[in-house]
Amino acid sequence: MQEALKRVEIVLEALALPAALEIITKAGATGYTVIPQAWGRGARGERTDLGFSEVMRNALIIVIAPAGVAERITAGMSPLLADYAGILTVANVESCVGLVPGDTL
Amino acid sequence: MQEALKRVEIVLEALALPAALEIITKAGATGYTVIPQAWGRGARGERTDLGFSEVMRNALIIVIAPAGVAERITAGMSPLLADYAGILTVANVESCVGLVPGDTL
Amino acid sequence: MQEALKRVEIVLEALALPAALEIITKAGATGYTVIPQAWGRGARGERTDLGFSEVMRNALIIVIAPAGVAERITAGMSPLLADYAGILTVANVESCVGLVPGDTL
Amino acid sequence: MQGLLATAGENLVSPAILFFALGVVAGLVRSELAVPKELTAGLSLYLLLAIGFRGGAELAREGVSLAFLAAALAGLVLGLIVLPGVAFAALRKLGRVDPVNAGAIAAHYGSISVVTFATASTFLARAGVPHEGFMTAIMALMEAPGVLGGILLARMSGHQKPAEPGRIGAALRETLLGTAPTLLLGSLAIGALTGGKGMELMAPFLVDPFQGVLSVFLLDMGLTAGRRLGDFARMGRFLIFFGIAMPVLAGILGVLVARVVSLSVGGATLFAVLAASASYIAAPAAVRLALPQARPDLAITLSLGITFPFNILLGIPLYFALAHRIIQG
Amino acid sequence: MQGLLATAGENLVSPAILFFALGVVAGLVRSELAVPKELTAGLSLYLLLAIGFRGGAELAREGVSLAFLAAALAGLVLGLIVLPGVAFAALRKLGRVDPVNAGAIAAHYGSISVVTFATASTFLARAGVPHEGFMTAIMALMEAPGVLGGILLARMSGHQKPAEPGRIGAALRETLLGTAPTLLLGSLAIGALTGGKGMELMAPFLVDPFQGVLSVFLLDMGLTAGRRLGDFARMGRFLIFFGIAMPVLAGILGVLVARVVSLSVGGATLFAVLAASASYIAAPAAVRLALPQARPDLAITLSLGITFPFNILLGIPLYFALAHRIIQG
Amino acid sequence: MQGLLATAGENLVSPAILFFALGVVAGLVRSELAVPKELTAGLSLYLLLAIGFRGGAELAREGVSLAFLAAALAGLVLGLIVLPGVAFAALRKLGRVDPVNAGAIAAHYGSISVVTFATASTFLARAGVPHEGFMTAIMALMEAPGVLGGILLARMSGHQKPAEPGRIGAALRETLLGTAPTLLLGSLAIGALTGGKGMELMAPFLVDPFQGVLSVFLLDMGLTAGRRLGDFARMGRFLIFFGIAMPVLAGILGVLVARVVSLSVGGATLFAVLAASASYIAAPAAVRLALPQARPDLAITLSLGITFPFNILLGIPLYFALAHRIIQG
Ligand SMILES: Nc1ncnc2c1ncn2[C@@H]1O[C@H](COP(=O)(O)O)[C@@H](O)[C@H]1O
Ligand SMILES: Nc1ncnc2c1ncn2[C@@H]1O[C@H](COP(=O)(O)O)[C@@H](O)[C@H]1O
Numbered sequence A, B, C: 001m002q003e004a005l006k007r008v009e010i011v012l013e014a015l016a017l018p019a020a021l022e023i024i025t026k027a028g029a030t031g032y033t034v035i036p037q038a039w040g041r042g043a044r045g046e047r048t049d050l051g052f053s054e055v056m057r058n059a060l061i062i063v064i065a066p067a068g069v070a071e072r073i074t075a076g077m078s079p080l081l082a083d084y085a086g087i088l089t090v091a092n093v094e095s096c097v098g099l100v101p102g103d104t105l
Numbered sequence D, E, F: 001m002q003g004l005l006a007t008a009g010e011n012l013v014s015p016a017i018l019f020f021a022l023g024v025v026a027g028l029v030r031s032e033l034a035v036p037k038e039l040t041a042g043l044s045l046y047l048l049l050a051i052g053f054r055g056g057a058e059l060a061r062e063g064v065s066l067a068f069l070a071a072a073l074a075g076l077v078l079g080l081i082v083l084p085g086v087a088f089a090a091l092r093k094l095g096r097v098d099p100v101n102a103g104a105i106a107a108h109y110g111s112i113s114v115v116t117f118a119t120a121s122t123f124l125a126r127a128g129v130p131h132e133g134f135m136t137a138i139m140a141l142m143e144a145p146g147v148l149g150g151i152l153l154a155r156m157s158g159h160q161k162p163a164e165p166g167r168i169g170a171a172l173r174e175t176l177l178g179t180a181p182t183l184l185l186g187s188l189a190i191g192a193l194t195g196g197k198g199m200e201l202m203a204p205f206l207v208d209p210f211q212g213v214l215s216v217f218l219l220d221m222g223l224t225a226g227r228r229l230g231d232f233a234r235m236g237r238f239l240i241f242f243g244i245a246m247p248v249l250a251g252i253l254g255v256l257v258a259r260v261v262s263l264s265v266g267g268a269t270l271f272a273v274l275a276a277s278a279s280y281i282a283a284p285a286a287v288r289l290a291l292p293q294a295r296p297d298l299a300i301t302l303s304l305g306i307t308f309p310f311n312i313l314l315g316i317p318l319y320f321a322l323a324h325r326i327i328q329g
């Protein structure tokens, strides 16, 4: 039987994107999507893009991956999310078209 | 046992954002994320950003919150969604990193 | 009993948007939302907006629809996703406010 | 008369007008041409800032006069009461439009269009017709009242859900603290404070490239209008008629009032343009917040898709001809 | 000869070229420097509009001549048949590239690069070499045919999945109604209609800051090219060779054809540049829609990453030297 | 003295300063006025490019002199050691700020503010006071060292989690290859290479509209600062005091050091402005990467919300008066 697919969504401060994408890639994901403009509030107060600096901008990362990979992403992201602003959730995917399973990045 | 976490996603016309964020905050959410640029179609026809006015722009709000808060958000948003363009869904979250539970905004 | 609602999310290359929205509309969806700016990696390598051409830009489509419509969208999108860059997932929706069920586009 | 016709014809072949036409055609044939919306927002900020600043500098040169106060008072009465009232009555009685949408549309026509005003100023400059320097200040003053007038008419008609006070507050804030009023009035004040010296510093940014920026903005407006032309069919014949008859009527009214307050031919033309033009930058958001039951696309399609093209293509020369005949004749 | 070398050397130290080089270096060392993509889109709209408008104004001054028609016809034949044909044959026979990707690349090389053309115009202006005013119109005419030529070659080669008619339609629309053709031809028409008067109004926006805007755009192109330099390794040696040999060959062909249709040295240089340059603004989207099996990154890396830098650094002076020798010699 | 006061007063009614004030007021009253963030990014790219290019052209005209080298050395020592050290000590001892946040803030004050520098240059130009052409180069050199100095102080204080080497690397990259250093140094180099000829080509883009672009950028900075004014309450009185006392102290230090390296009155004013100004474009990202435990909003609110307005409203005329008295007196 095929491993269940998960949808990992991470809101993260933009400056931490390179580190996060490295973690995601190393965890074995075959792809990811980044929506580069997001703002919001959380424990660190309001974060809105300043335009002249990346420092207050958030981004949204979406990763569709098998449960095992999703777990490794979650584990790998935890220390990053302690230092940098962000939140990560994992949710079920019922069906998926277009994911190339064998190929890691 | 911990209360189940939910992911509330709201597509909403941009002008109604301040009212929605107030509802979300009052419902007890500890954070939210806004993706400011979205366009789409629904019962009110096509809505695309005009650039020179906010009036036809949509935005996407994401809130990760315990089930009880999600219910209060749903209840609080219903009258707003009757007047202004938008759609709200609630979905399950399997796991989450980075949510600070105690702290309301 | 009401048919279960699904959330279809499609990351797709921007040039294929018109074709995808036609498929979605024909499948019977009553609405959709497009987040126009996304970048990412997948089987086709990295895709980032060039600015001077649409060809490397991705977009995110969100459709809230009954299970039957979601299935038709999935079926209709499969050939498009073979030719153009993208990935589609279907997930459960627990509850929804603001969807006008009868009205197709 | 022949001179007037020539001026009108020349208006039609100015770059800005032709770029608007290009946009309409491209929109109609569904060209891929599109202006990024962040750029549109930037262009409209530029236009508001440039128009306000120049108006302020002109005001500083002239000083505040009785003529200015008279014209301002006339503009306020016209915008707050007369124009929304006429529009509302016509929409309700002749068009059988429901009160909420009638009030929403009346709010747009009671207010003014900054870009129509700028196009008319260019028209006068090319025709060599001078005008009172305070006209920009009059325009800035006429932005909010018409919006309030239309909203009040919708609310007074009573068919409306009981008002949520928070929303009226939000609408009022938007009318006074929205992007357009803040930037227009703020730049006007700065232009007035820094006067000729400030103008010298800012002219290479605010004056020299103005026609070019206006052309790109009009190209974009043409694209938006052209893509909406299809909506006209669904809109009904009365509204299309209204979109042309209302500015003509308001323009005539404007010239007559301008005569009462003794404006020059140029000033009267601009005053008529203010009366005749309908807002599509400032009014929609305020109206949307105050009257969520109104359809925002209706008022925008009318003001941007019908009245705006009518005014910049035919209205401006028409009001000028009227002003010429009534004031100078 | 020494004069030519000096001109070539001077070309390399013009601000626009140096900003391109800065971009390449910054891209290579992975600097954080990046231009927001909405701004890039806005800059390319500006360049298309400015180049089209100026070309139209020049056309209006000169009028349509037989020389123009001859050059236009030559350009069409070159773009629709010769250039895509040569490119396709070379890619298939010498490079063993599959037919779909060969057709896709041929489409880019059959078309033209607006920015290379603008850089060459600046080069000629600095060298004091005049050229026919209709060259911009020739450029606008040569944008679409090459794209169609390449797509047809890929489709005729038959290894392709049966064509979905909807996609061919979408590709055709894109070729004719895409951003670049719409804006270039539209502005050309407006420039021609408003002539010298229009130019006077628009010059402070379209002419004076042109070099500056071009420099920022080239900085951005350099960043994109520099970040893609790593892709060259994966691309294979033949394609890199093709990215330089093809423009040289096409440039020579261009000068020879230019001589046949009696262009001046300046005109022949620009004609050669049109032949030698490869599209990266207009072609990619149309090709992607028509030939989804082709890899879009391949053609863009080739045209923007290899041929474009080659042309603006070395190609332009080379074609100029050739034109000088063959036409004037 | 009276002349100085007049100059200071005139500074306050320059358009750029008034647009900043408009932004602050609009931000305070929560106006809807907002500049799209892609536009803000574009404006800051423009300012960095324009300032760098002009500085390069001036450097080319003057050549590299001993005076330049002396001033550069003085700037480096000030930026790397003295300013971050003074700031860090004051924050730790007087303000009892934790070492990580103290280091983060010290990094911002050790570095420089490009926009404050540009405002000061305009101030001098309007007052007719010349300055050494190499001052822009000094500014470019002083951007990175202060950031490094502050980061090192935080790390050496040892209360910090063991450093992840990857993050220090990322911070170093950001300091050297971030948007601001890349564009400033790159444009400086291009301006120096193309000299007067390049300047002629680029002036209509980089020089003529500069005041206008600066005004729009300052409007935006005002909006950001105005919206953050509420954060001051939560920040504590010491930090507000620091945000004003630190630039005054650094400005005095700057004038004294400028005298040692024999700068002119104009040069000394600019040198003091470099010392007194705190970075908010370049420093925040590098500091965030190196010291994630520090609160980014704290340093930005201080540097953009307090020190920046203080400097452009009062600081610049103050440092000028000091330089006048100490250097010329
Ligand atoms: N409960 C939440 N729901 C949705 N987004 C959140 C939530 N909490 C935090 N965020 C997002 O994550 C960013 C960083 O959160 P924090 O690190 O808690 O300040 C915020 O700026 C929000 O964009
Ligand atoms: N079924 C749907 N799926 C996804 N988004 C929707 C759907 N219906 C409406 N929307 C979004 O919500 C906005 C307002 O919807 P409406 O109020 O129905 O016009 C639309 O412009 C869409 O962006």
Ligand SMILES: Nc1ncnc2c1ncn2[C@@H]1O[C@H](COP(=O)(O)O)[C@@H](O)[C@H]1O
Pocket (backbone or CB within 6 Å): A029, A030, A031, A032, A033, A034, A062, A063, A064, A065, A098, A099, A100, C011, C012, C038, C039, C040, C041, C042, C043, C044, C045, C046, C047, C058, C084, C085, C086, C087
């Ligand atoms: N596993 C994945 N998770 C999230 N997004 C993906 C994934 N795979 C692909 N994508 C997105 O879909 C686009 C096209 O994917 P592909 O067709 O596989 O190259 C990529 O550029 C990503 O934005």
Ligand code: NA
Pocket (backbone or CB within 6 Å): D083, D108, D109, D110, D111, D112, D113, D250, D274, D275, D276, D277, D278, D279
């Ligand atoms: Na009006």
Ligand code: NA
Pocket (backbone or CB within 6 Å): E083, E108, E109, E110, E111, E112, E113, E146, E250, E274, E275, E276, E277, E278, E279
């Ligand atoms: Na070519």
Ligand code: NA
Pocket (backbone or CB within 6 Å): F083, F108, F109, F110, F111, F112, F113, F146, F250, F274, F275, F276, F277, F278, F279
């Ligand atoms: Na400093």
